[in-house]
Amino acid sequence: MAVFAIYAASSPNRPSLSQQADAVVVREGFSFWAFLMPMVWCAYHRAWRPFGVLVTLTVLLALVCGDFGLDNSALMLAMDALVAVFVGLAAADLRGAALQRQGFDLVNIVIADKEDTALLRHLEQGFVVRKERAEVPVGDIETAMKTFNADLASPSYRRSAILGLFPEARR
Numbered sequence: 001m002a003v004f005a006i007y008a009a010s011s012p013n014r015p016s017l018s019q020q021a022d023a024v025v026v027r028e029g030f031s032f033w034a035f036l037m038p039m040v041w042c043a044y045h046r047a048w049r050p051f052g053v054l055v056t057l058t059v060l061l062a063l064v065c066g067d068f069g070l071d072n073s074a075l076m077l078a079m080d081a082l083v084a085v086f087v088g089l090a091a092a093d094l095r096g097a098a099l100q101r102q103g104f105d106l107v108n109i110v111i112a113d114k115e116d117t118a119l120l121r122h123l124e125q126g127f128v129v130r131k132e133r134a135e136v137p138v139g140d141i142e143t144a145m146k147t148f149n150a151d152l153a154s155p156s157y158r159r160s161a162i163l164g165l166f167p168e169a170r171r
Contacts, residue, residue: 001111003028004118005096007104023107023122024099025115028092035088042087047098050087057083 008023034041042051061079087094096106108125112118 001113004110004112004115005092005106006108006110006118006122007096007099008107010103010105023119024104025118025122026092026095026099027115031088031091034091034094035084038084038087041091042094045095045098046102047094049098049101050094054083054087 005026005028006023039051039054042054061076065075108122110118110121112121
């Protein structure tokens with residue numbers, strides 16, 4: 001089982017089911033493809049800031065090695081390997097940050113076998129994207145309690161509010 005982060009397009013009102021089905025599913029953990037080809041992976045996933053950092057780091061390292069007359073091949077290989085390991089380990093976070101800059105919000109964390117199952121579990125839980133909750137004046141405690149109690153009584157809250165160590169409710 002793997003952990004997946006679900007990103008959906010932010011919307012000021014409740015998104016439709018088709019908008020939620022178009023959510024982006026990101027697998028958390030080490031990414032082999034990001035390790036193997038960090039620059040290509042960053043460009044493919046439109047993570048432009050990490051891509052720019054990688055290009056700048058590569059150019060600076062080549063200039064420094066050339067200025068000091070160091071053996072380029074061994075040092076460049078070692079530095080590229082370190083950068084590749086870092087990008088492979090941080091790939092999910094880099095992709096999530098790029099998605100958030102593109103207007104997506106992290107809406108759910110799901111445990112599943114594969115991406116399709118993760119998206120299905122997300123849709124079954126009935127999560128909706130809410131940008132902000134309604135503001136309640138500070139002095140109006142009765143209205144705040146009514147809003148809070150209405151949220152607790154809603155069926156979507158009861159389905160998603162699972163307490164404990166296990167991600168699924170007992171059936």
